[in-house]
Amino acid sequence: MRGLYPKLGHISVYEHQHGRPLLSALVIRKATGRPGSGFADLASQLGFEHAEENEFWEHQVGEVVRFWSADDPVMLMDSAMDQVLKELGSIRRAVRRLAARPGEKG
Template identity: 45%
Template structure:
């Protein structure tokens, strides 16, 4: 899976109002989430996608990628997501609230773009 394929997969996931685990995203790209190098690579790709979305006035698409085990999403995004959001000027003092609001924004934005 290329970065472009990941972008399309994220959009399709948003349209369905769903989320993905890091492992769900990493595996098709040949990345191993047990490898620090591969985790850094995935973080970089997700960072670039969300910064691009932000620069185009759209919500942060990488909010869809959250923690989880065995393909079952169960957590909020990793610390890199919040660092990126803070760098972009978002107030992340209430991380859970920011996550929920941004996830809703992504779902709303992309579900209307069918």
Template identity: 45%
Template structure:
């Protein structure tokens, strides 16, 4: 139950950010989720974000977790791109793919 509540909290935060196309760091997102405590480098956070992306993908929406970025380079982690490929996306240039996802988010949530 806490896991689902945490995902609902994260989706609310990410959808608010998507409306402004405003990325959020892993650490900031983790700190804003009260239903489940996770650290930014916690493997559960990667799994958690993967579940959110999978749900969005299955709903025909862009990968909202494209908004979640590292503090040091303001880009998503390797797991985002690995998951994207596992969901059937095909791309060579990761930054270009990420940029396209951000554009799709902007159009979806404006």
């Protein structure tokens, strides 16, 4: 199972970058019925502020279930569009930086 944990982290980062709740919240330890400590650590690295780890985890589970069980194509498209707009903004900034370089020919 240890080889799976980094992959779960990548999934959570990807979901967070796309404006969705942390899908890996659904992965729990068999013995405890709770996520491992890596879940809370990653949430902190992603900038989530939470007073109590179990409360944060339970909230994320609820958000995952709500988001992925919603029969709302607009909500799903909104999260995808947020990422597209973010990428377009990055491209725009890169083009402006390139255009602002004096004396360079393309």
